[in-house]
């Protein structure tokens with residue numbers, strides 16, 4: 001039995017006892033009051049009767065007529081409580097008497113005469129003087145039984161106590177039903193506080209409690225606890241493209257599948273979003289926690305059926321272990337999180353076991369983040385430009401601006417490292433603004449020098465965070481106005497993955513960009529799962545074939561490159577093949593109908609000065 005329930009019962013009992021005692025005291029007070037009132041009324045009643053008898057018997061008294069006196073007393077036969085009465089003449093001489101049931105009529109003593117009435121336990125005596133012309137000529141004394149008073153009092157007491165008991169019973173019922181309602185509300189609150197409403201799994205609060213419990217137990221038994229932090233890959237895309245209801249359905253299915261894959265003793269919780277966590281209690285002979293991670297990935301491999309449609313889901317899992325990796329719960333979660341990010345960075349759909357190098361890398365990241373913040377303010381970043389070349393004429397038809405960072409403390413940091421870091425920390429917004437302004441300023445300078453005659457555009461990359469920046473369009477317009485670069489000379493590159501992350505918002509943004517006269521290119525095309533229907537709705541000018549397909553032109557990548565080229569042609573879009581490093585790759589894409597190539601085969605990204613020389617020469621190569 002749990003303590004709050006026992007406490008609740010005790011509280012109800014104390015309340016009921018207090019209410020019962022209060023009702024009892026109130027009832028007793030009412031009964032006492034009623035007793036006093038009834039007594040007073042009886043005295044008044046009896047004295048009135050004595051006065052009436054007195055006034056009717058004055059003649060009998062004056063003439064000493066006992067018979068007339070007794071006839072007068074006979075009127076008391078209708079007064080049911082009267083048991084006896086007597087008329088006394090002067091000197092207390094009895095004149096007439098009346099009695100019922102053998103009870104003697106009262107003989108007024110000194111006390112009765114002084115007070116006019118006297119009570120005993122069973123009876124009430126009253127005496128009234130009989131006067132003629134203000135002169136007393138005798139007394140009338142009446143005795144009444146108190147049985148009627150006690151009967152009425154008992155009835156009244158019975159009724160009062162009955163009402164009190166009914167009120168108490170009603171109060172008990174009300175309290176009991178309220179307690180039931182409170183218990184249900186408490187249970188619901190407990191459910192909300194500890195259970196994830198989407199999947200029915202324990203939530204973050206419950207996870208924290210259970211992890212603390214499991215770690216304390218492992219500490220006592222010198223055992224270990226495995227922790228697996230699991231993050232679904234690209235779940236946001238599923239949510240955005242299929243809607244939140246299907247997203248929730250998918251989470252429920254994933255939760256069910258994970259539960260099937262785990263042992264009953266493993267504890268699986270949903271931390272929120274697409275993040276799940278598994279606590280693996282580890283005793284001797286239990287499978288290694290890595291095996292559990294592998295089992296989870298395997299369980300997710302089969303497609304999920306969502307209202308008739310099949311969907312594939314993968315996950316990245318970080319594994320850590322108490323006490324090997326951390327001594328407290330918070331650090332254990334952090335280590336699993338570090339390992340999970342490691343799995344993501346290594347291409348997702350994988351698990352990584354935490355080791356201290358990862359922490360060192362995380363530390364390095366923190367340092368790099370601080371350095372990048374400083375570098376941005378100190379103007380340490382610069383741009384390189386990579387030519388996009390017309391294969392037939394070898395002329396530069398476009399240039400892509402690419403950020404470069406030579407950090408005094410860390411050396412040359414490649415964009416593949418600092419761009420994701422800037423993206424995660426939010427620094428990409430100021431960094432992207434700087435790139436845009438620097439590229440437009442340089443392009444305007446080349447144009448002013450007459451070097452952009454055959455160049456269609458300067459391309460600048462837009463990151464995911466930038467596409468969500470509400471000030472982006474204003475900033476682009478401001479930069480174009482400040483640098484004087486015509487909008488049609490600017491091309492913005494958005495990767496297919498970023499576009500698909502938030503399709504609806506991005507379509508609106510693309511339209512704004514197009515209306516401003518700026519060109520749009522989809523970068524890394526073929527890697528982001530965009531459907532044909534979306535592609536038709538995007539107001540774009542160009543597709544850039546991802547370099548992985550170009551470089552694999554002799555394998556499956558080649559087939560995809562051919563498909564992208566055909567697709568671009570059928571939609572009337574320009575197409576650029578990225579990452580061509582060999583003559584064979586250039587020849588392959590050119591023969592398939594892709595006229596423009598960007599790759600090391602023609603030129604690496606180069607500083608502005610070297611690009612100036614190339615632009616002056618007009619052609620690349622011999």
Ligand SMILES: Nc1nc2c(ncn2[C@@H]2O[C@H](COP(=O)(O)O[C@H]3[C@@H](O)[C@H](n4cnc5c(=O)[nH]c(N)nc54)O[C@@H]3COP(=O)(O)O)[C@@H](O)[C@H]2O)c(=O)[nH]1
Nearest residue numbers: 402403415416419435461462463523579580581598599600
């Ligand atoms: N949002 C922003 N992203 C940026 C910016 N500057 C760079 N980046 C992104 O960083 C990623 C890495 O860029 P980088 O190291 O500059 O690599 C570019 C080229 O050097 C590389 N490339 C081009 N040809 C070849 C080749 O033949 N072989 C080969 N191994 N690599 C080649 O491709 C990168 C350009 O790719 P893309 O942008 O997809 O056209 C990269 O994702 C950059 O986008 C920035 O200012 N903002």
